[in-house]
Amino acid sequence: MDYSSLKIPNHVAIILDGNGRWAKEKGMSRSKGHEAGFDNLKKLSKYILSKGIKVFSVYAFSTENFNRSTEEVDFLMNLFVKGFKKEKNYFNKENIKVVFSGRRENLRKDVLESMDELTNLTKDNTGGILNICLNYGGHFEIIDACKKMIKENINPEDIDEELFNKYLYQDLPPIDYLIRTSGEIRVSNFMLWQMSYAEFYFPNTYFPDFNEEEFDKAIVEYTKRDRRFGKIDYDKK
Numbered sequence: 001m002d003y004s005s006l007k008i009p010n011h012v013a014i015i016l017d018g019n020g021r022w023a024k025e026k027g028m029s030r031s032k033g034h035e036a037g038f039d040n041l042k043k044l045s046k047y048i049l050s051k052g053i054k055v056f057s058v059y060a061f062s063t064e065n066f067n068r069s070t071e072e073v074d075f076l077m078n079l080f081v082k083g084f085k086k087e088k089n090y091f092n093k094e095n096i097k098v099v100f101s102g103r104r105e106n107l108r109k110d111v112l113e114s115m116d117e118l119t120n121l122t123k124d125n126t127g128g129i130l131n132i133c134l135n136y137g138g139h140f141e142i143i144d145a146c147k148k149m150i151k152e153n154i155n156p157e158d159i160d161e162e163l164f165n166k167y168l169y170q171d172l173p174p175i176d177y178l179i180r181t182s183g184e185i186r187v188s189n190f191m192l193w194q195m196s197y198a199e200f201y202f203p204n205t206y207f208p209d210f211n212e213e214e215f216d217k218a219i220v221e222y223t224k225r226d227r228r229f230g231k232i233d234y235d236k237k
């Protein structure tokens with residue numbers, strides 16, 4: 001779809017959900033669903049950022065996801081290591097700058113290494129930012145920002161929204177459009193600070209099937225939204 005005449009969001013965020021159910025419905029293991037999800041993430045990042053959207057945030061693994069079985073957590077961590085290593089040249093070639101949000105504590109050394117490698121390789125890229133939220137919790141992000149400010153002896157009088165944003169994991173613009181796939185209608189501790197005025201969209205599609213066409217539909221829906229930010233346009237009929 002041609003996006004050039006559309007009012008597009010600056011920052012899109014996706015809570016990628018439904019990998020397990022996608023696989024189950026096909027009689028496959030949950031692992032197969034995660035693999036298909038990763039593959040889709042790769043393709044979708046390229047598509048979204050090629051459309052002039054500046055930031056694409058994705059929820060890949062929540063702090064709460066450590067409560068899944070050891071087998072599933074291990075599979076996901078191995079998939080991240082393998083995937084980041086395998087696809088680092090792909091993201092680099094597409095001029096995508098990859099950053100990560102989340103707590104580094106509790107992540108394996110090889111996972112951290114593969115994340116750092118990808119970040120370093122792509123740090124000067126200018127074709128849009130892919131923010132991967134991994135071992136991420138929205139409450140923790142706010143708590144961690146507060147801790148950092150206190151450690152740096154920030155004067156309480158100096159704290160405003162702009163300064164607070166700088167102490168988050170990444171200093172990103174606000175989310176304009178939040179999508180959660182798979183029909184679940186909840187936020188699950190995703191970017192709470194950043195989504196204050198976001199428009200929400202909850203398609204029933206499982207993430208591995210949320211392709212370019214599905215994203216186009218989401219954008220068409222976004223263009224119909226009337227974003228008021230608390231104001232009223234008194235002249236509007």
Ligand code: IPE
Pocket residue numbers: 016017018019020021022037060061062065076182
């Ligand atoms: C999303 O898919 C991926 C992660 C949370 C890591 P799920 O694994 O949550 O899939 P469902 O919700 O069980 O279908």
Ligand code: IPE
Pocket residue numbers: 015016017018059060061062065184186188
């Ligand atoms: C939310 O998905 C976290 C990610 C997408 C990484 P879950 O599938 O873990 O969320 P809940 O537990 O159903 O809310």
Ligand code: MG
Pocket residue numbers: 017018019
């Ligand atoms: Mg889920």
